[in-house]
Each structure stands twice: as C-alpha cells, then as structure tokens.
Amino acid sequence: MSLAPFEFEGVSVRPGQRAVVEMPAAHLYTRTALSIPVHIVHGRRPGPVLLVCAAIHGDELNGVEVIRRLLTLGGLKRMHGTLVAVPVVNVFGFIHKSRYLPDRRDLNRCFPGSETGSLGARMAHLLKSRILDRATHAIDLHTGAIHRSNLPQIRANLDSPDTAAMARAFGVPVVINSVLREGTLREVAEAQNIPVITYEAGEALRFDETSIRVGVRGVVAVMRDLGMLTRRRQPEPMVQPAVANSSSWVRAEDDGVFRPLVALGARVRPGQLLGRISSPFGTDERDVIAPYSGILIGRNNLPLVNEGDALFHVARFDEVKDVAAQVEAFSQSIESEPPVAEDEAPILA
Numbered sequence: 001m002s003l004a005p006f007e008f009e010g011v012s013v014r015p016g017q018r019a020v021v022e023m024p025a026a027h028l029y030t031r032t033a034l035s036i037p038v039h040i041v042h043g044r045r046p047g048p049v050l051l052v053c054a055a056i057h058g059d060e061l062n063g064v065e066v067i068r069r070l071l072t073l074g075g076l077k078r079m080h081g082t083l084v085a086v087p088v089v090n091v092f093g094f095i096h097k098s099r100y101l102p103d104r105r106d107l108n109r110c111f112p113g114s115e116t117g118s119l120g121a122r123m124a125h126l127l128k129s130r131i132l133d134r135a136t137h138a139i140d141l142h143t144g145a146i147h148r149s150n151l152p153q154i155r156a157n158l159d160s161p162d163t164a165a166m167a168r169a170f171g172v173p174v175v176i177n178s179v180l181r182e183g184t185l186r187e188v189a190e191a192q193n194i195p196v197i198t199y200e201a202g203e204a205l206r207f208d209e210t211s212i213r214v215g216v217r218g219v220v221a222v223m224r225d226l227g228m229l230t231r232r233r234q235p236e237p238m239v240q241p242a243v244a245n246s247s248s249w250v251r252a253e254d255d256g257v258f259r260p261l262v263a264l265g266a267r268v269r270p271g272q273l274l275g276r277i278s279s280p281f282g283t284d285e286r287d288v289i290a291p292y293s294g295i296l297i298g299r300n301n302l303p304l305v306n307e308g309d310a311l312f313h314v315a316r317f318d319e320v321k322d323v324a325a326q327v328e329a330f331s332q333s334i335e336s337e338p339p340v341a342e343d344e345a346p347i348l349a
C-alpha cells in the first residue's frame, strides 16, 4: 500500500514531494492579507509528523535561520515521515520586530486559544487546530528576550518519557526540567500527549552562529532518533545532558550602568563577583554577587539597568563542576566542527 498524500489547506503533497503552503492567518488594517508560510516535506515512507516552529515570539530570529538551513539538507529526500516547518509563527510580531502581537499579547500565552477570542486567541487556535493537532512530535525554537542572551539549552517536561528522549537526543549539555507555563504551545502539546521540547539559544533580534549551528544539529539529531533520518554509521559523540531542576535570576539591587564580568556557560560559586553596577559619572560601585553555585544559562546584555532588573540566570545542578566541563567541551567542539549544511558560510560575530 502506498503512502497517502499529506493534505494541508487544500494542497495535496505527495510522498517524496515538498511544498510551501501559505496558510491564511489574518489581515492588516490596510486589508492586506497576512499568511503564515508552512513548509511541508512529505517523505516516501511513513513515520512521525514533526512540527518545527520558530518566532512564536516575533523577534526571536535564530530559529528562523535554523529552519532555513534545515530545509536545505539533502538527507530530507530520503526522510521517513513528514516535516512540517513553520519559520515564522508570529508573522505580526516579525513584521514589527516585536515579541508580541498588535494587541500586546504574548502569542505563547494564548494557547489553546479560541475561534471567537482575542486576536492572540484566534491565532493560537488557528495554529493549534491546523498544525499542532496534526503533529506527532514538536520542537519550538526560541531565543532570550530582547537584550538577553541564553546559553543553548533545552527546556522540557522530563516526566514524560518520550519528551525526555527528545531532550536527550537534541544533544546539548544543559537541559532545564521546567514546569509547563500556562498558555504555551508546549503546555498544550503535552496535554495532547505530543512530545515537545523548547530550544532556547541566543538573543532576540540577533543571529548567533553557534546557537544556529547547535539548533540545526539538534533538530537533525532528534530526527535521527525518531527514525526520520538515517543514523550515522559511527555513533556521534553523545553529550550526556545535565538536568537542572531549578533556576533563578540574580537581580539588580541598584540602578545604574551594568558591567557583566562572567560569560554564558560559566560555572559560578556562591559569593563570586558576577558584575558591577555604577553611576555613569562617578566611582560608586555596587557588586553583583552570586547567591548560590550553578551554571550561567542567561544574561542581560543591556548596560542600563534599574533596581529589580534580571541580570544573570543561574541554573542549579547536583554536580556543577561536571556540567561546566561539559559545556566548555561542547562549545569547543561546535566551533571546530564543519556546519551541518555543506557550503553554508558562517555568520560572523
């Protein structure tokens, strides 16, 4: 029996073929139609239906580039199953270089949404009913918020065995076992027993080559693990991800000009100096001190801070030393290895 075509929005994608389908999403107030481009790669053989999506926060761009590179890979010709890739979920935010929707809602707090609710609820409902509900697995690509960068990391609910397997397969050294925030795509997917992981890396409105490379490599590794792509003959050097069960932000205790003194991925110890806040004109300085030990997984990059601003995101691990060594070895291997896609010129910092 031959595999059925993948039907989507009136387009029939036959096995072994691919298509870009413009899914009508909304209108601008100029009445210009706004659509979400959905890339469908339908394999010749049956397998999982993997949703890979980015820019659900419209200003988070690394994932857009991850998907562009993913779609150039030659191995997709021999893929099992179906890849549904949505490079820009929040098209409104993308146009405005903004995280949010025009009604200032966060689309990733609007799921599952409804047909008659707010703009955010309607967009969420559309995405859920047309795309997410068709998927057997999902990977949601994010970056830090504006002026904040994240160490490449996976966030997932590790209580679900299939989700935990995806998180491991992605192959980054740091996995945050995180609670499911209400209204997120991740929460709704898990509620429907669709294994789902979130990849977080880099900063909003910026491209970061390492974050992009790690992202492409990770999605490919998950696709191999799910049997969608053929496994390499020699097993890849597997990173044993360390799982953090908690993390929190060290906040500014003063207003002023902020100088960070530790890099992402660094091991921090209680009492360690992480940064300084001073007045722009004088010498009065206030130290920012690490309250506990952990790994720096997120950092504020904006020098202008107010009291209470989040400065350093520190994740707690049982064996901090081992994680720090893993992170260090991993970032070196990423920098030295060739890009996953051949002929892909790196974006330079």
Ligand SMILES: [Zn+2]
Binding pocket: 057, 060, 142, 143, 144
């Ligand atoms: Zn995000």
